[in-house]
Amino acid sequence: MLTVLLQQGINGIVVGSLYVLVALGLTLIYGVLVQINFAHADIVTLGAFAAYFFTHAFGGSYLASIGIALVVGGALGWLINAAIFAPLRDRGSELLPLIATIGVSIMLQNAMLAWFGPIPYAFDTPYSEHVIRIGSTFFTVQSVLIIIVSTTTIGLLYAFMKFTFLGKALRAVSQDRETAGLMGINPNYLIMLTFVIASALAGMGGALLGPVLVMTPFAGTSVIVKAFAIVIIGGFGNVEGTIIAGLLVGLIESYTTQFLDPGLIDIVVFALLLLMLAVRPTGLIAEKREENV
């Protein structure tokens, strides 16, 4: 029994840390812009495809493909922001950019559908087959890799936000954009930076998720729905809350699979979401923030 708990706990953390990578981007963008980015899902998908083609078509290594997906994601984030969102924001509308994110999402999905077709791709990595056994628990090298990469990335992001001038400026912009401008911070530059970081995380998340997803042009959507739930459970714009909520949702998934039924995962997760909205709409660790006001 303990073995099962431990085994499923590990599985949950692996899945959860992938969710965190995707959800962090949503939370960062929401924090700075108070805007939900529906196109985030498609950057996850494109990251997965970038890694897939790099390894399967060009014979590149899987480890390098994670970096490729990161760069592709970041570049896409920059492009989408510069070409579509920034001009709309300049016109001073709140609603237009939100609708535009839906438009961009549909456009990207259909572009991928045209290029890649609807049939799922099989993303094999050399690490999925290697199984390590410790005591009576098993895990693949892929899952160890996922945990190492996502923990490192989250740690780096946290250090960036906490200790660098730009990171502090980013937090300042998300707390009070106008006053940040008075400090000599160019908010547009930081919004761009946020999009790049968020999308790079999403692209990288895609490369790590690729092997476990049903890889179609709509693959990101299944992940993003959970990422939205995580962002809400963690408190919109709250980085620590998002990390905790992501791991929590991962654990709930794997224990639901073990003890109830895999088909119930979304019901349990979204029941938690509704419960949170009813009981603590400001998110998991909101209390600490409220004290600070």
Next chain:
Amino acid sequence: MTELLATDGLELAYGQTPACRDITFHVDDGEIVTLIGANGAGKSTTLRAIAGALLPRAGTIRFRGQDITRLPSYERTRLGIALVPEGRRVFPFLTARENLELGAFKYRNDKAKVRALIDKVFAMFPRLSERASQNAGTLSGGEQQMLALGRAMMSEPYLLCLDEPSLGLAPMIVQDIFRTIRSINTAGTSVLLVEQNARYALATASRGYVLQTGSIIASGPCATLKEDERVRHAYLGRSAVEGVSERVSR
């Protein structure tokens, strides 16, 4: 004296709602100039336009000989204008020290300089050094005002703009804040002070402009303004209102 800041015929509006018209005034090097007037007279609006938080519909703003009318706020900070906004607007979830660091954003590549500037602010407000690692949102109103003032000084401005620094603070703390403003000015920074508390403002500044419903209705040395009938009228009105709000807040 050389001219530091000058506006000419500023017309300001929030969307379609006009707020100020024909605002022409100037601040010379080393001066403390005050804009006084009742609530809603357009003082804060004018100050926001100086700092670049609001772009004027018409008119020009010159700073150190350069036309800055269309310059975004983050560029103006680099040129040497700092604003302490109304209500202080410290970043609540950043520590006091982080708030100060961001005030020196234009010096972000010079760590030693930022540290030296923080030490200078701590010397000015020893209370802040005790609170350095606390989130700014947990500080008292007076401490937040000190922080906002220190944060503005971190950019070593030529012109320090203050929007209602006395708002919501106890009289003892207000005296402290105004003493600090005078010493900042003595050390070489020019000050543009917007204040509802005309008594304090006229005692601190050398010249003043009186705003009423979006226009400048009087201007001159503070000693002269104190004797002006319209100003005295504004005084009395203000004191009466103040007395009421004090009683309510208790």
